[in-house]
Amino acid sequence: MTDAATSSTKAPSRIQQRNRILILDAALEVFSRHGYRGATLDQIAKQAGLSKPNILYYFGGKEDIHVTLLNQLMKAWLDPLKEMNPNGDPIKELLGYVHRKLDMALELPRESRLFANEILQGAPRMGPHLSADLKPLFDEQSRVISNWMDAGKIARCDPGHLLFSIWATTQHYADFAAQTEVLLPEDERRQDGASAYLDQLFTKLLTP
Structure with missing residues (x-):
C-alpha cells in the first residue's frame, strides 16, 4: 500500500475529532437559531471559534x-417510537412514549x-429519511395502536393523529421555548x- 493510500485511510486524530464535534455543535446552535437559509458559514465559524x-x-x-446534523438527529428522533412495546400495557406504553418525547424536547x-x-x-434535505425511515416505523406503530383499540384496551381514535398530537404537545416545549420560558x-x-398535564390529557383520551 502506498503512503498516500495509508494517509487517506488512517483514523482522524483527536484534534480532528474534537474540531468536528466543535463545528457540529456550533452549527447546531446557528441553524436552530437562524434556520438553514439564515445561517452562514461565517456565523458557524464565529460560534466555533475557528476560521472559515x-x-x-x-x-x-x-x-x-x-445534512450531517440531520442524519445524526434522525436516529435520535426515531428511537423513542421504536421503544414502544406492542406486548406491553397500551396506556403505559403510550404515556412512556409521551414522556420520552417530552424529555427530548426539554433536553x-x-x-x-x-x-x-x-x-x-x-x-x-430530510425528505428521503422521512420516506425510508420514519414512514415504515410510523405505519408499524400505528398498526400496533390500532390492534390495541381493536382489542378494547384503549379508546378508539385515529392512530396517526394520536401520534401527531403527541409530537405537537411535547415538541412545543422546545420549538416555542422562548414563549414557555416567559x-x-x-x-x-x-x-x-x-x-x-400530558399524563392527564392522554390518560383521559385513551382510557376505554
Whole structure:
C-alpha cells in the first residue's frame, strides 16, 4: 500500500475529532437559531471559534454540515417510537412514549428546532429519511395502536393523529421555548407541570 493510500485511510486524530464535534455543535446552535437559509458559514465559524477555511477543511460547505446534523438527529428522533412495546400495557406504553418525547424536547431543544425548521422548509434535505425511515416505523406503530383499540384496551381514535398530537404537545416545549420560558419561568414547574398535564390529557383520551 502506498503512503498516500495509508494517509487517506488512517483514523482522524483527536484534534480532528474534537474540531468536528466543535463545528457540529456550533452549527447546531446557528441553524436552530437562524434556520438553514439564515445561517452562514461565517456565523458557524464565529460560534466555533475557528476560521472559515478551517470549517471548510472538515466539511464541504453549509449544506454538508446541515445534512450531517440531520442524519445524526434522525436516529435520535426515531428511537423513542421504536421503544414502544406492542406486548406491553397500551396506556403505559403510550404515556412512556409521551414522556420520552417530552424529555427530548426539554433536553435537546436545539435539535428539535433544527428538525422543525427543516420540515417548515418542505424537508428538502430530510425528505428521503422521512420516506425510508420514519414512514415504515410510523405505519408499524400505528398498526400496533390500532390492534390495541381493536382489542378494547384503549379508546378508539385515529392512530396517526394520536401520534401527531403527541409530537405537537411535547415538541412545543422546545420549538416555542422562548414563549414557555416567559410564561412559566421556573424550569421545575415547567417540566413537572408539562409531564403531569400530558399524563392527564392522554390518560383521559385513551382510557376505554
